[in-house]
Amino acid sequence: MKPAIEIISERISDAIQKATGQNVPAIVTAATDAKFGDYQSNNALALAKQLKANPRQLAEKIITELKIDDICQKPEIAGAGFINLRLKPEFVAENLLKINADKDLGAEKTEKPQTVVVDFSGPNIAKQMHVGHLRSTIIGDCICRMLEQAGHNVIRQNHIGDWGTQFGMLSYYLDYKEIDAFLHERYQKRKAFRPKDFIPDAENFYREAKKLFDNDPEFAEKSRQYVVKLHSGDKHVKFNWQFITDASNEEFRNLYERLGVRLSSGDTRGESFYNKMLPDVVNDLKKVGLAVESDGAICLFPEGFKTKEGEPLPFIIQKSDGAFLYATTDLAAIRYRVNELKADEIIYVTDARQKLHFEMLFAVVKKAGWLVPRSFSEGGAKNAKLVHITFGSVLGEDGKPLKTRSGENVKLKELLDEAVKRAKSVVEEKNPELKNSEKETIANAVGIGAVKYADYSNNRTSDYIFSFDKMLAMDGNTAPYMQYAYARIKSIGRKGEEKGIDTVKELKGVKEVYLNEPAEFELAKQLIRYGEAFNSAIADFKPNFLTSYLYELAAKFSAFYNACPVLDAEPKIRPSRLLLCELTARTIQHGLENLLGIKTIERM
Numbered sequence: 001m002k003p004a005i006e007i008i009s010e011r012i013s014d015a016i017q018k019a020t021g022q023n024v025p026a027i028v029t030a031a032t033d034a035k036f037g038d039y040q041s042n043n044a045l046a047l048a049k050q051l052k053a054n055p056r057q058l059a060e061k062i063i064t065e066l067k068i069d070d071i072c073q074k075p076e077i078a079g080a081g082f083i084n085l086r087l088k089p090e091f092v093a094e095n096l097l098k099i100n101a102d103k104d105l106g107a108e109k110t111e112k113p114q115t116v117v118v119d120f121s122g123p124n125i126a127k128q129m130h131v132g133h134l135r136s137t138i139i140g141d142c143i144c145r146m147l148e149q150a151g152h153n154v155i156r157q158n159h160i161g162d163w164g165t166q167f168g169m170l171s172y173y174l175d176y177k178e179i180d181a182f183l184h185e186r187y188q189k190r191k192a193f194r195p196k197d198f199i200p201d202a203e204n205f206y207r208e209a210k211k212l213f214d215n216d217p218e219f220a221e222k223s224r225q226y227v228v229k230l231h232s233g234d235k236h237v238k239f240n241w242q243f244i245t246d247a248s249n250e251e252f253r254n255l256y257e258r259l260g261v262r263l264s265s266g267d268t269r270g271e272s273f274y275n276k277m278l279p280d281v282v283n284d285l286k287k288v289g290l291a292v293e294s295d296g297a298i299c300l301f302p303e304g305f306k307t308k309e310g311e312p313l314p315f316i317i318q319k320s321d322g323a324f325l326y327a328t329t330d331l332a333a334i335r336y337r338v339n340e341l342k343a344d345e346i347i348y349v350t351d352a353r354q355k356l357h358f359e360m361l362f363a364v365v366k367k368a369g370w371l372v373p374r375s376f377s378e379g380g381a382k383n384a385k386l387v388h389i390t391f392g393s394v395l396g397e398d399g400k401p402l403k404t405r406s407g408e409n410v411k412l413k414e415l416l417d418e419a420v421k422r423a424k425s426v427v428e429e430k431n432p433e434l435k436n437s438e439k440e441t442i443a444n445a446v447g448i449g450a451v452k453y454a455d456y457s458n459n460r461t462s463d464y465i466f467s468f469d470k471m472l473a474m475d476g477n478t479a480p481y482m483q484y485a486y487a488r489i490k491s492i493g494r495k496g497e498e499k500g501i502d503t504v505k506e507l508k509g510v511k512e513v514y515l516n517e518p519a520e521f522e523l524a525k526q527l528i529r530y531g532e533a534f535n536s537a538i539a540d541f542k543p544n545f546l547t548s549y550l551y552e553l554a555a556k557f558s559a560f561y562n563a564c565p566v567l568d569a570e571p572k573i574r575p576s577r578l579l580l581c582e583l584t585a586r587t588i589q590h591g592l593e594n595l596l597g598i599k600t601i602e603r604m
C-alpha cells in the first residue's frame with residue numbers, strides 16, 4: 001500500500017510537468033503546523049528561482065493542473081508560494097479500512113529485494129560487552145528488522161573479535177589453572193559440561209591471566225609458545241581456544257536473548273573464520289601493485305587519505321613480524337560476503353570512531369575491484385554497495401562517556417539488571433496484587449524496553465545521556481509510556497466484556513468509519529501514516545523516526561479517548577471507534593515488537 005505522501009508527490013510531479021514542462025521530483029513534507037493542513041509542497045518556490053518566475057503565480061498554475069480531489073480538499077496557496085494540502089475524511093476512512101486488512105498496517109514491501117549483509121554487535125571474546133556494543137547491537141538489529149519488513153534477504157553477521165595474540169595467554173591460562181586436564185578427563189568420560197560452568201565471567205578470567213602475563217616471565221613465555229601453537233593448528237591449544245570462545249559466546253547469547261535481539265550462533269562469523277584467507281588477501285593486493293612494503297610493513301595507500309603532515313596515510317595489512325591486522329580480516333570478509341554470501345549491499349554498524357577505518361577499507365576494495373562477484377566479473381555485474389552506519393556515544397549524567405564510579409566501562413549486563421530492578425519496584429508499588437511471575441514479566445519488558453527505546457528515540461548520530469529516571473518515566477517519549485498506552489487500549493476490550501459488549505464481533509462487522517469528531521479524524525490521519533514513518537526510518541536507518549511517530553500516535557489516541565466515548569458511544573458509531581482503538585494497539589505493537597524488538601504487555 002502506497003502511503004498518502006507518495007501518491008500526493010506523484011500527483012504534484014505530474015502537475016508540475018503539465019504546468020511547466022519540467023520533470024522534477026516533488027518536494028512534499030508533512031505540514032509543520034496543523035493550521036497549514038496536513039501536507040505541504042514548496043516546489044513552486046524552488047522552481048520559480050530556476051525559471052525566474054513569480055512563485056505564487058507558478059503555484060497557481062501547478063494547482064490548476066493538480067488532480068487530487070479524490071485525496072485532498074481544494075489546495076491552498078500560502079505565504080510566498082507554498083501549496084497546502086488537507087486530506088479528505090473520505091480518503092482517510094477508506095485507507096483506514098485498507099490498513100485494517102493489511103497485517104503490516106501499510107508498511108510497504110520493496111519492489112527490488114536485495115541480499116543485504118548487516119555486520120553488527122561484534123563484541124570481543126573474553127571481554128564483557130559494554131555499553132559501546134549496546135548501540136551497535138540494538139541499532140543493527142533494528143536495521144535488520146526494517147530491511148526484513150521491507151522484503152529484503154537479510155544476512156546477519158556477528159564479526160566477533162576471537163583471534164589475536166591474547167588467545168595464547170588465555171589458552172595457556174586454562175592449562176595453568178588445570179581446568180583443561182579436568183575437562184579432558186570429563187570429556188573422555190563423556191560427561192556433559194558447559195564452558196560457562198568453568199569460566200562464569202570471561203572478563204575476569206582475562207584479567208587474572210593478564211596479571212600473570214605481566215608479572216610472571218615463565219607464564220609469559222609459555223603464553224607466547226601457545227600463540228605459535230594455536231597458529232600452527234595444535235589440537236590441544238585449539239581445544240582450549242574453542243573452550244574459551246564458547247564460554248564467552250554463551251554470555252553474549254544470554255544478552256541477545258534478554259535484549260530481544262535476533263542474533264544466533266549461526267550468525268557468528270568471527271575474525272578467526274577469515275584467518276586462513278589472510279595470506280591470499282595480502283598476496284593478491286601485492287600482485288596488482290596496490291600493497292607495497294613500507295618500513296617493513298605491508299601497506300596500501302588509498303588515494304585522498306593524508307596524515308596530519310600531509311603524507312600519504314597507510315592502511316596497514318601486515319606488520320613487519322608477519323602478523324595480520326583488523327584491516328586484513330575486514331578485507332577478507334568483504335571478499336567472502338561478495339563472493340560467497342552474494343551480498344548486493346553490506347552494512348556495518350559501529351561507533352563513529354571507526355569512521356576512518358571503514359572509509360579507507362571501502363576505498364581499497366573499490367580500487368581492487370573486489371565489489372564485483374568473481375563469477376560475474378566478465379559480465380559487468382553491479383558493484384556491491386558498502387555502507388557504514390555510525391552512532392554517537394552513551395554519556396553519563398555528567399555529560400562524559402558513561403563509566404562506573406571507579407572509572408571502568410559500564411557492563412551491559414549490569415545496566416540491564418539495574419533497569420529491570422527499578423522497573424520491578426515500580427510494579428511492586430503500583431500493582432502489589434499481581435502474581436510475582438507476572439510482576440517479573442512486566443519488569444523485564446519495561447526495564448529492557450526502556451533501555452532500548454531510550455537509545456532508539458535519540459537521533460542515532462548524536463551522543464545521548466543515559467538516565468534511568470528519564471527512560472523509566474511513565475510520561476514522555478519512553479517505552480513505559482508506549483507500553484502503558486498499549487495496555488490501556490487492551491483494557492477497553494476487557495471492560496467491554498464486563499459490560500456485555502462483544503467488541504471482537506463489533507470489530508469484525510465494521511463496514512463504515514465515522515470521523516466526524518476532530519479527535520477521531522486526527523487519530524485516523526496519524527494511523528494511515530505508519531507506512532510513511534516506516535519509509536523515512538528505513539531510508540536513513542533512523543529508528544527515532546519510528547519512536548517519534550509512535551509517540552505522536554499515543555498522544556493522538558489519548559486526545560481521542562478523552563474526547564470520544566468508546567464503549568458508551570451510540571451503537572452505530574461504536575464499531576468505528578473500536579476500530580480506531582484496535583488499529584492504534586496493532587500499530588503500537590507492530591512498531592514496538594516487529595521493528596524495535598520491544599515487548600508489549602496486556603496489562604500494566
Ligand code: ARG
Pocket residue numbers: 119121122123124159160161330333348350
Ligand atoms: N570487534 C570490533 C570492536 O569491538 C567490532 C567489529 C565491527 N565489524 C567489522 N567488520 N570490523 O570494535
